[in-house]
Amino acid sequence: MTATPLDILLGSDVPAEAGLHKAAGLPAQKIIDEVRESGLRGRGGAGFPTATKWQLARDAAGTMKFVVCNADEGEPGTFKDRVLLTDRADLVFEGMTLAARAIGASHGIVYLRGEYRYLRPHLESVLVRRRAEGLLGATILGVAGFDFDIEIHMGAGAYVCGEETALIESLEGHRGEPRNRPPFPVNTGFFDQPTIVNNVETLALAARIVDRGGAWFARFGTPGSRGYKLFSVSGDCQRPGVYELPMGTKVLELLELVGGEDAKAVQVGGASGRCVGRAEFDRSLCFEDLATGGAVMVIGPGRDMLQVARNFLEFFVEESCGQCTPCRSGNVALLEGVELLQAGRCSMAHLHELKALGDTMRLTAKCGLGQSSPQAFLSIIEQFADEVLGQQPRA
Amino acid sequence: MTTEMRRTQTIPRAPTSMQINPIPQAPSELGEHGQIEITIDGQAAQVPYGTTILEAARSIGIRIPTLCHHPDLCVAGVCRICVVEVAGQRNLQASCAYPITAPLQIQTHTRAVRTARRHILDLMLTNHYGDCYACWRNRNCELQTLAEEYGVDWFRFGHVKQPIYPIDASSHAVVRDMNKCILCRRCVRTCIDLQEVGALEAIRRGADTVISTFADKPLSEVVCIGCGQCINRCPTGALQANDPTDEVWHAIDDPNKHVVLQTAPSPRAAIGECFGQAPGKALTGELNTALHFCGFDRVFDTNFAADLTILEEATELLIRLRKALADHVPVSLPQFTSCSPGWVKYLEHFYPEMIPNLSSAKSPQQMFGTVIKTYYAKVHGIDPSQVVTVALMPCSAKKFECNRPEMHDSGHKDVDYGLTTREMAAMIKEAGIDLPAMKPSGFDDPFGTATGSGVVFGATGGVMEAALRTAIELVTGDKVERLFQHANITPVRGMAGVRYAEVTIDKVGPVPDLLKKHFTSFDFLLGQTLKVGIAHGTANAKKVLEDIKAGGKFASCHFIEFMACPGGCLGGGGQPIPTSPEIRAARAKAIYAEDRGAAVRKSHENPDVLKIYREFLTDGPCGEQAHHLLHTHYTPRGKFIV
16 A cells, blocks of 8 residues: 555545544535535546435435445456455445435445455454444434444455446345346335445545535546545556555556556556557546546556457456347457457458447447446557557468 | 345346336326427437337337347347437437436437447357258248348358257257357246246356256256247247157158147147238138148047046036035135146146145146047047057147156057147148148047137136036036126136136036036035136236235135136247237137137037047046046146256
8 A cells, every 4th residue: 555645545644433423413415515516426437426326316215225335346457445445444334324324325235345255354343343333323423313234245256246236136136237227226226226336435535525525625636537546556567556646647647656657558447448558648547538446557568468458358258247249249259359360360351340349339238347348459459550460470 | 134125025036137127206297197208210209208219119110120128028138239329328228128218319220220230130140050041940030030131141250160058958848059049038037027937047157158047957857847938939049849740740651650630729820820821810720621631640629628628627626616515525725727737837846735726637638648549549440559649739838748657548658749839830831731721621520529618728718718618507507698698708808917707606407417426416506606716827827826825815716727828828838939919819819719600619518528428438527437537646846856
């Protein structure tokens, strides 16, 4: 964990329960208003405005509402939620609790990535302590009607269950497959009840925002992407780790920080993200430019870009839920295309067709996984055309 | 808490990923039946709040292609062939799964849409093994049709050269060839939602996804009732019935074999669809001629056995009622019908404790098989071992039924082969016969008289109607027309999934000779209200069975008709493809029309049936001989097969 001068989440002086104490004294709507003022957008990668999601859930009719913390951190190259859950579990639960107050939920669920099973005893012990301290359970902080508790649900290793509707399916005991949308989980989520699914980091930030005020958070970042963001940096660099940086940080700035200036490319956003070459290193890490849930993979000068593309496509061939045609079979077709390119046997016509297929996948897949799965391939083909097309034909 | 919520969801419905989530209530300013203004391809329309884009487009005559969508099933939104462009949205939207809740501008065939559809077809074809001309669904395949419509002229992303999955032909009813499967999951939704059996589900993930059974076992070793509803809804040739056509031809070609065919009412009401005719026209007479041309030595009407079934089953019911009302001895009521083999297997698997309620009378198919190999063979001096009985049925479970080990009461396999309507249509085509052009002819003697009661067996409620016509007349000694105009017992008709009716017995007559063995008088029935129920589709059957267990309305019924397939036999798993509520309604019309036109409409008035009780089953319905030849027993199977 690498600290930077201003720490919102990772600093050693983050006060305990300040946000929750404030939230307990505020009308529920004021909590949402504060979050709206902060301009906070979802930290899982999609960047949906958090206040809007909460407002929709708050306004939705339902017999029971749910706060789900998406801790199924499955995106290759992302590990910032693990750090938060390890070192800032209280902050995450605090965020869930005040979100519950904001939308009127009585139940919270942490959907914990299967591989993070080892964290469960720690998280359970934090929950037990919080209940004892009156921060969970009935009448939280002595506020009548502020009742909320959290349970932990283990994921089982499917990447797609990080997609919010697949996550809900999995919670309900079904095969983890994305649902048809609209309508959205804010109206019909867990067992058809209004449900918000928020990333670990989003919830932790919400706790800080309610403490310090939306205006404070909105001072940082770019107009479209306020505040700070955790970045999971890995790959060919000297100082990999979790960095807390303002939104809008340029790729090159980050590379300098982590000791990866000689990179050939950077994969922003994990397997489902976009590959940027040196020519684009002045682009910014924010929702308006290069959106990311935090994964930044540094690709060193010695790497074979087709191999990089192949690696990601193999991942999607395996991790597609298998439900919709474009994702299930499209990724196989793209992978076969990469194999042809590697063998120097892919015609320009076929490459053109593969690009068009990638566009079709982006447009027609049922969920975000399928829609983003061709991105890495498409961006590598676009930015490294010389390398990609320059393979010697092999048998 | 959440675990408890999961536990309370006991109904094995398709997961919500295979449905449209409930949409929020319409905003009040729209009113209860609020209409929303949309335009599709520039054409303005008003549709009710919540209509899907697909429904809206169809309502104004715009065709959007579909594959995973089926009128009988919940929405899946998985094939993505129905994508359209919605103004203001970044992605294309699956029109089948997009409920309209706000004004939209939709375009259904932009360049992006056409390209996407073609790509999706190309992708489906990469994994779709086989050549169309070697497929039983050739020219009746939704994938093939779309490939043609979208101009697929080559396999641009490749085409699988070798089969990947072994063909599972373990079941007598359904053969699964997953190499042709396009993962539309209609079979899954049919099995889970329509039938609540749940034999099929997607397993594995990503490119390895395949539809399979529990623990990937052969279909014969899992809880499958063989109803074949999945076959009827498969868009490709991945599912088909276990086809014995070759064996049947072989028997026809063998000069030593006397090949007898019995045909049920539903196949003839639907077989015309295999020859390009619109649903709803029965080809009974034409089919008789065609079957003779094919080489069958005798063509009999299963209705004869249906009448026999009615006499046996109605007598059994009256005996149960006598035990309950007059003798005051414990007896299992309500009595359940037993003519649908899919339903029988469903009960054996899911409610084995209710087997005593099942009528012990065999189904018409099996009764006829026994009668042919005993009575008919004896009367005509034919060696029963040389008789081959073939049953033309609308059903795939009938193939399972005729292979049940207990079905050897004639001393031989009572029914040798079960053919579906589709297989018979293929045989007729193979013989070069143009079925609709045939000159109609009648059924062969000695079972030439068909009653209308036998015919209505084909539609849901038909067995009940036939049984009531007979029971009422036998008990009251008066015409059923006194209670129901033209003997049409309309309260039991219709397509509602679960139905209930009552008939009060306001008078009793003398006991007819046929039943004197069992009854001295019917006084115990006087003033009683006969309560009957009807359910079709095993999901509906389950509702009724659960109601009985909970002591509800159906627990006080006396007689309940169950059919495994939606619509009854006319919607059976062996019927022509496609199927839809409209097609089934048209077939039902054809069946009731045949009933109306029948000279004899009540089973107990069938002279051939009365003759067999005089000459052969001399101790009458439910007598010693009848019990040996016309009744059977059942096997508790449970949900776990070891």
